[in-house]
Amino acid sequence: MKSYLLVTGDFVKTGGMDRANFALAEYLAKQGEQVHLVAHRVAPELLAYPHVQFHQVPKILDSYLLSSPLLAQTGRVWAKKLTADGGRVLVNGGNCQWPDVNWVHYVHAAYEPSQQTGLLRQLKGVFSRRLFLNEEKQALQSARVIIVNSNRTKFDLIEKLGIPEQKLYTVYYGIDPQVFYPPTPEEKFSLRQQLGWPEDQPVVIFIGALGDRRKGFDTLFAAWQKLCKSSDWDGILVVIGTGAELPLWQSRAADADISNIRFLGFRADVPKLLQAADCLVAPTRYEAYGLGVHEALCCGLPALVSANAGVAERYPQKLKDLLISNYDDVNELVKKLQKWYKDKENYSNLVYSVSQELGNYTWDDMAKAIWEITS
Template sequence: MRRPYTLIAGDFVDTGGMDRANLALAHWLARQGGPVRLVAHRVADVLLGYPNVRFVRVPKPGNAYLLGEPLLDAVGRAWALRTRAEGGCVLANGGNCPVPAANWVHYVHGAYVSQPAGGALRRLKGRVSHRVYLRGEREALRRARVIIANSERTREDLVAATGVPASRVRVVYYGCDAERFRPASVEARRAAREALGWSESRRVALFVGALGDRRKGFDTLFQAWARLCARGDWGMDLKVVGVGTQREVWAREVEARGLGERIQFLGFRKDVPLLMSAADLLVAPTRYEAYGLGVHEALCAGLPALVSRTSGVAERYPAELDGLLLDDPDDVDGLVRRLEVWREHEAAWAPKVAALSETLRTQHWDGMAAAIADIMEREG
């Protein structure tokens, strides 16, 4: 009988970011045939179809991760002890469960203080949440035997924020689904635009990210886009994919500025690969991004992506695509210049984007999962 694995994380679902990465690891382990225990709030149906997978459901009171954190911690510790006693491997996510095992860090709370928008109660909740997550993160990472980071940026941030020795940290980049995210042919792109109702005569940029705070940098993009649209030569529209408490605020601002035909809010979408195959550019002026799976997937789809230089995914860019990296996510003028430079050099950069896309598409989720499992086996 293969040794058991226990994975402790909030979610194992296909919604992007850390949840998608968690799902990929759990799915690969499930296919290896040994016992897999998932201590979580949510698990994708595809995992529940495996007879060797056990879902240890942890309640999430009020659908709030902050309230579910103590329960995930308690249940996770119990299953970690049991698994270790059986000679198995344990992996937790960040600060959700301090156990002397492997820890996979997707986001460093000590590296960025979120600034939630909204009323006083929401801002207070944000400050309380940050303190709780920061305390849990420090304890968990100091107790971990080995830490897996999703980028060199994350590695540097967690060492600086928690004081753990750099020698205990391993970097494993995210993989991708090369079948879902791949460059579209001219015919496929035309069909995608037709299905979406987009005009062939208009260029389209995408923004994909939550609209609940300033971390993803939509405020900078909005100001830059408004300046460009005030000119007569910017024949490009912006499609915004994402939800959050500030979506309606931004929608009203768009209407007040008379930009309703130039900026469109698409809300939550399940057809992101289709959107990427139809678009011309992705823009991600994020203020903090441990990695940036959305940018990674855009590149896999052959879509050029303007992203902050400090994002983890920016490490994957070759020197010849340095012009797609943003130096300061708060610099509206800088973003305007980068957008203009992209338009000027789009044709010259296209082969380099295609080469990066091909490289990233060879690094699948299964390869990432196998690398993490190997670290757990040897060092966790």
């Protein structure tokens, strides 16, 4: 039995990197390995395994930023203990300085967030970014092996931080095909009835944090305003996500008298929302991967996404028309949505075969690839 130490904020099934870390921890536990988890939260399913040990780190004032020094310190303490006995250590980005395996889900050096909210939040953003940049650089330059979630991430590390390519291994995220799958027409009809969505109007869905402009909701909002001025556009936009800018967008929608935008905030039933929708839009300015887009495709949902997002690498040629070349170009997004709207059935048929292929690569497949690289 080999010992593994994994360090991250949360091992839960919500969120991109959280879901990925959960999957790796569960896979190692199923192989009978001794798994040590340094984190704030761990899902009960993981704790049920006999060889999983949770070294809990308090979350100070419910803040990941304030708690990050303690998480890093606790990670190093356990790393020293386990490596003395031949154990392996996997950290995430700059969250813990340890020169073994590093799993990169986001490159801070590749994107500078734009804050549109209050001065205090802007100052916090500047401080945290400087901290993250410094920790990221140190951790990645000292890492023995680096796992990345896309070739986009690999190229960013080479270009922005000068990381040698021979240290980098691309392993794409997996999926749970029992949760994310194309619904039958009967299932979709039933879901829309439950959600109160009309059967005869197309539903476009946006999923992403509204704390800054990284996810590109401002581009989508401007495009939606233009579309709503057309008499032949009757789509409904469903917005999933919370953040400091949510009240701002709600107010702007009301001021513009746009009644066909529904802000649902945080939702735990994202798989069902995707299965009930008709299209997903993600004009993101930076996305190391894009698990939400991946999940949408697995649900058979045409997904418009920025061409520079990591997940775009997994789009076959027949879906290239769904890629947004310029995330700031409102007119391009309008044209993409209009084209999809006029040929909805064809796009759905094209995505269906891709959803089957993506669904065959599970979280266990991802975790096994990492296990084999790091063994």
